Amino acid sequence: MRLILEDPQRCDAYVPSLAPNEDELAALLVSIDPLAQLTRPIEVLVSDRGTRRRSKLVKTRFVAEPLPSHSAIPVVPGVLCVAPEHLAVQLAPQLTELELIVLLSELLGTYAIAPGLEEGMYQRSRPITTRESMAAHLGALRLRAGTAGVRGALRHACVGSGSPRETKLSLRLGLKPARGGYGLDVLSMNEPLEVGRIHNRMRAGVRKPDILLRAPAQAMRNGRPLLGAAVEYDGKDHASEEAHARDAERHNELTAIGLVEYIVTKRQYRDLAYMDGLVDLIRRDLGTPAKRLTRAEATRLRRLRQRLYEELERIDGVRWNGRERRRAGQDGSRRDDGRDIVPVEAYCLD
Numbered sequence: 001m002r003l004i005l006e007d008p009q010r011c012d013a014y015v016p017s018l019a020p021n022e023d024e025l026a027a028l029l030v031s032i033d034p035l036a037q038l039t040r041p042i043e044v045l046v047s048d049r050g051t052r053r054r055s056k057l058v059k060t061r062f063v064a065e066p067l068p069s070h071s072a073i074p075v076v077p078g079v080l081c082v083a084p085e086h087l088a089v090q091l092a093p094q095l096t097e098l099e100l101i102v103l104l105s106e107l108l109g110t111y112a113i114a115p116g117l118e119e120g121m122y123q124r125s126r127p128i129t130t131r132e133s134m135a136a137h138l139g140a141l142r143l144r145a146g147t148a149g150v151r152g153a154l155r156h157a158c159v160g161s162g163s164p165r166e167t168k169l170s171l172r173l174g175l176k177p178a179r180g181g182y183g184l185d186v187l188s189m190n191e192p193l194e195v196g197r198i199h200n201r202m203r204a205g206v207r208k209p210d211i212l213l214r215a216p217a218q219a220m221r222n223g224r225p226l227l228g229a230a231v232e233y234d235g236k237d238h239a240s241e242e243a244h245a246r247d248a249e250r251h252n253e254l255t256a257i258g259l260v261e262y263i264v265t266k267r268q269y270r271d272l273a274y275m276d277g278l279v280d281l282i283r284r285d286l287g288t289p290a291k292r293l294t295r296a297e298a299t300r301l302r303r304l305r306q307r308l309y310e311e312l313e314r315i316d317g318v319r320w321n322g323r324e325r326r327r328a329g330q331d332g333s334r335r336d337d338g339r340d341i342v343p344v345e346a347y348c349l350d
Contacts, residue, residue, distance in 0.1 A: 089147055094323055260282075
């Protein structure tokens with residue numbers, strides 16, 4: 001379980017030399033409800049290497065130098081947690097690169113995984129950090145452990161994603177083929193586009209495509225300028241007759257402003273052959289055909305695409321332990337009883 005903060009206010013972080021003892025921490029957890037729900041052990045930063053310790057309740061993490069300004073968020077009086085910009089740096093040494101990209105995408109998106117909630121995630125009104133804030137924090141930390149990994153992952157992280165499944169679909173579409181992606185140019189996610197509302201005498205309205213792919217300059221389709229291709233993930237919230245009607249309205253309004261739209265369902269997302277064919281169609285519409293490959297190279301890249309899909313499926317958004325899992329040769333996406341750690345609702349699935 002994690003703290004979910006809608007609009008966190010940053011403050012300076014004072015790192016104590018000594019963590020609370022077991023009795024002090026236990027009393028704190030009982031008296032403060034948000035802390036009581038956190039997964040144990042709770043990590044506490046300390047500035048004295050000699051006071052480090054680990055138990056079922058607490059794990060201390062040594063901080064050699066003072067943290068930059070605004071690296072913390074007040075939870076309750078006297079209790080701070082690290083700001084999202086520093087959270088990524090703190091976790092980076094134990095994450096795979098792909099996990100770090102997914103974590104950053106959550107911090108830069110409008111959702112937070114929350115298994116305790118019925119839908120498995122919390123929807124924010126806006127992201128809790130930005131690329132610019134992340135970059136500024138990394139610059140202030142200079143070359144501390146974790147900064148290089150976060151800086152590299154930040155280049156590939158999604159901005160504005162509305163769900164874990166949108167993040168994973170965007171990464172599959174946008175990452176380079178050498179990383180298992182299709183190498184398409186992802187322009188934006190859930191960014192507002194002005195459209196004409198067909199049911200309301202074409203008055204101005206707004207649509208927010210899940211994923212917007214950039215079309216090359218001067219691209220044309222059916223004799224008209226092509227702005228790009230919109231890709232929507234069709235999850236369980238699209239299943240009703242009313243939702244289908246809304247989807248049709250969205251499709252027509254996006255088509256009217258010069259976009260082509262494709263929809264990906266749960267079954268199609270899991271079908272690599274279908275995804276390969278879908279991307280071929282998207283490339284055709286965008287006027288960006290794939291490079292000709294030898295059979296051996298095509299087979300190698302297909303294997304990478306399958307591997308990326310599988311690695312993304314193992315990232316549940318709760319247990320950030322990819323490197324440990326790799327060392328143990330385990331798939332940590334499920335509990336011991338075989339159930340998903342995060343409810344499938346968090347991934348917009350049926």
